Amino acid sequence: MLTIIENILDDEQVLNFRQKLEAAEWTDGAESAGTRSVKVKQNLQLGRQNPLAVELGNIILRKLGNDPLFVSASLAEKIWPPIFNLYQNGGHYGTHSDAALMRLPEANMTIRSDLSATLFLSNPEDYDGGELVIEERYGAQPVKLAAGDMILYPSASLHQVTPVTRGKRICAITWIQSAVADASAREMLFDLDQSIQALTPDRPDDDPDIDRLIHVYHNMLRRWASV
Numbered sequence: 624m625l626t627i628i629e630n631i632l633d634d635e636q637v638l639n640f641r642q643k644l645e646a647a648e649w650t651d652g653a654e655s656a657g658t659r660s661v662k663v664k665q666n667l668q669l670g671r672q673n674p675l676a677v678e679l680g681n682i683i684l685r686k687l688g689n690d691p692l693f694v695s696a697s698l699a700e701k702i703w704p705p706i707f708n709l710y711q712n713g714g715h716y717g718t719h720s721d722a723a724l725m726r727l728p729e730a731n732m733t734i735r736s737d738l739s740a741t742l743f744l745s746n747p748e749d750y751d752g753g754e755l756v757i758e759e760r761y762g763a764q765p766v767k768l769a770a771g772d773m774i775l776y777p778s779a780s781l782h783q784v785t786p787v788t789r790g791k792r793i794c795a796i797t798w799i800q801s802a803v804a805d806a807s808a809r810e811m812l813f814d815l816d817q818s819i820q821a822l823t824p825d826r827p828d829d830d831p832d833i834d835r836l837i838h839v840y841h842n843m844l845r846r847w848a849s850v
């Protein structure tokens with residue numbers, strides 16, 4: 624399942640992020656790639672401990688925690704501190720899959736990547752290429768979103784970023800360990816939750832059918848979640 628979450632950041636925040644990031648000290652992204660992906664990765668990155676990456680990453684984490692669609696779709700248990708990437712001058716990231724287990728020594732944290740997320744920070748009209756292409760069950764999906772919007776996609780998928788042939792593509796990426804590891808179970812919970820949310824406004828506060836659906840939702844979550 625691919626989930627687009629619009630307006631994680633508003634226009635003013637995106638502008639502020641971009642101004643700060645364009646003045647930042649970027650390093651070669653290959654430094655943090657695994658032995659196989661280093662051959663296909665050509666981009667720039669902000670070091671994980673760079674104070675600007677930490678500051679902006681924390682803003683994103685707060686936004687995600689308060690976004691009902693993100694919470695419902697991800698059932699996030701742990702979120703990797705966001706990483707910032709810059710692609711320009713043909714920069715790209717060839718087809719690869721993300722590591723299943725990721726270790727953050729400074730926080731003594733290991734996460735299992737269930738979901739990958741890309742938050743677009745550049746306006747799509749300001750660069751050519753730079754599509755995130757995700758290979759899904761039904762074929763390859765090219766994704767290029769408005770600045771401030773995020774896509775959530777399965778970390779198990781093969782994906783790539785096509786070469787940026789004009790302008791700059793800046794984005795933030797992160798990985799999520801979900802409380803529900805099984806993607807199809809997570810998708811059923813998401814569908815049920817979305818329907819409950821859609822039905823609730825038209826029903827009285829004490830509607831017994833809504834109560835029962837919520838009851839079912841939580842019992843399914845209890846069955847499938849591990850925390």
Ligand code: NI
Pocket residue numbers: 719720721739782
């Ligand atoms: Ni990736």
